[in-house]
Amino acid sequence: MNNIKIGLAGNPNVGKTTLFNQLTGLRQHVGNWPGKTVEKAEGHLNFDNSRIDVIDLPGNYALSAHSIEEIVSRDFIVDEESDVIVNVIDAANLERNLYLTTQMMELGANLVIALNMNKFAKKREYEINVKELSELLGVPVVEIEATDSTSKEELLKVVEKAANNPIDSSKKLVYGAELDEHIKDLENLIEENNQLSDVPSSWTVIKLLENDDIVVEKVKTLPNFIEIFNEVDKVKKHLKNVYNENSEEVIANYRYSFIDGLIKESVVKPDVEKPSFTEKLDKFITNRILGIPIFLVILWVIFQITFTIGVPFQNLIDEGFTLLGEGILAVLGETWLSSLLVDGIIGGVGGVLTFLPVIFLMFLGISILEDSGYLARAAFVMDKVMHKLVGLHGKAFIPMILGFGCGVPAIMATRTMEYERDRLLTMMIVPFMSCTARLPVYALFVAAFFTAYQGEITLSLYILGIIVAIIVAAILKRTTFKGVSTPFVMELPSYKVPSVKGVLIHSWEKGYSFIKKAGTIILLASVVIWALSSLPVGVEYGTQESVIGQIGTTISPILAPLGFGEWQALVSLIFGVVAKELVVGTFSSLFGGAEEGAGIESAIHELFTPLSAYAFMAFVLLYVPCFAAIGAVRQETNSWKWPLAMVAITTITAYIVSFIIYQGGMLIGIG
């Protein structure tokens, strides 16, 4: 059997991932590129006696060193042992799509072009002469339709053929006599040493003229690098004199004029372009008056689908595990083993699985928004608000709102954002959005201390969370995330009907990978907390005599300036890290297993004043989100740095805010 390895490359929104799903189906695996936060999707299929491994490269507009995604794609084409690069191109948007193609041709990649969305191009009355296009580019071009499996066979046949007869695609690329001549001279200088031979020297020259940092560093390893840089500077100056533009622009212009030439020869466009369906719909969806209301309605629908439909399933799973726990207790009796199984493992596993429905539904909603093209419009409409308030991209709005439901899907929704900095900053402030799991805590305290103003006090906590998020974002922007602000530049793709298969695969993949990766962390953490609550042997679970109770007793004075320095408060907060709902549960079990109601209420009256109760609720709102959220950040960022940063940021913020509330309140005499 023959092994063929192919990479799928192309601009964002050209149906690359749809083609990937079409080729690999469920034989795919999503992970990360080694050492990167960029997602890597791999899959395989068998065709005609060959096993074809397919790697879905990130969607790029160019192959500069502009973003990690571009570097990942470029390194793949240069370094990895790929046989063929399949360049997916949107037929209705040839010019811009071919810009990336020219850059892969500069690298001499063994290209096959998959011309996608031909139906759409035909609707716009574009006539593409595929044979001519292929001739001019010097690489095979296959018309496909990624949404169904049109020409899948043909594409695979061409790929197989190309794998057996690799070509150097840089042959047909011409940038005009003026530039080509200079490139040739510099090429010779680079080739003097026979190093850097893994890439075409002409590519190295072009990258030097484009001031590409990574290539500049590489060239510095050559013995004659000083001579090379001198020559490059001369050429740059010369180009500046001739074109009155710097060399980067000159090269971009040459690429586009090469493309213009191709298009003139191979494509016939109508004289007057008909307004497309997308343009007509956009008039309505991004309308000055209707734009924001439409966005809010769609957001409300996503929120409802995720939580109104998801929560009953969540409860069902929860009840199932409770029943299982009771069953185990009935069979084994109250031993340490049954306690480990019920409080530790089932509590942990149940805690993980209950997130599955909301994650699946949220991704269903977000995938539909993203694939249909609406998400980009939502970001367009909301960008000013987000940019002004928290210095973030308009796309950050959706994760922030989802955070009011549950932080886990919210953190996972940040991956719709292009720039890593935005993604990380959003993850750091999402936990300040008051999630539904915190509600039982507010309910208990508000009922006990603020009977007359229940609604107002609860609402004030939500608002406090938003204000704190804005302040923390402002601080992070000036410290950790200091530097150039990330640009907004974003393509508004044509609207299309999302593919059911793609959306389902995507949602399932996300839910599953959360359970697999974050699940391990949650389960481990749950068992550790169980052990701390059950040791030393013989103590009653979670009491003051247990390790956790002793820890609570020792360090609880730290919280005294916040108004709740008692060990019970600290222990309940520790349990709250497992899941926020446990704060209430812990109080009830610590006060003699009294069921929620008058029993705990009078007990907490002994520990708290209205002021310290409010400070405590503020602390619960702002401190470490649950293990599930920590696990989600770990999974999304692929490192321990960011989840730990989140723990630190939230804890310090909670401490400071509660301190201000309690001490400030005492000062003005509300205590």
Added chain:
Amino acid sequence: MEEKKINSIKTLNELKNGEKGTIVSFSDEGDVELKRHLLGMGFVKGSEITLEKVAPLGDPIKLRLKGYSVCLRKNEAENIKVQI
């Protein structure tokens, strides 16, 4: 005549709804990375560009060039000059 010529050159963020122009220059001021990115997306000399829409809150703006739509914040568009 002289005055008319000056008037017909605007920065991209000054275009009105539906107004069309041709890119004449892209200043080196501002973010280099952003400029690189925009060059790749077709913001090169000679490209025809139309302002399709301003967002409901006045920023960003939606532009059409080379057969597709893209949006930019106004301050990201101000380094690009267009001839009307």
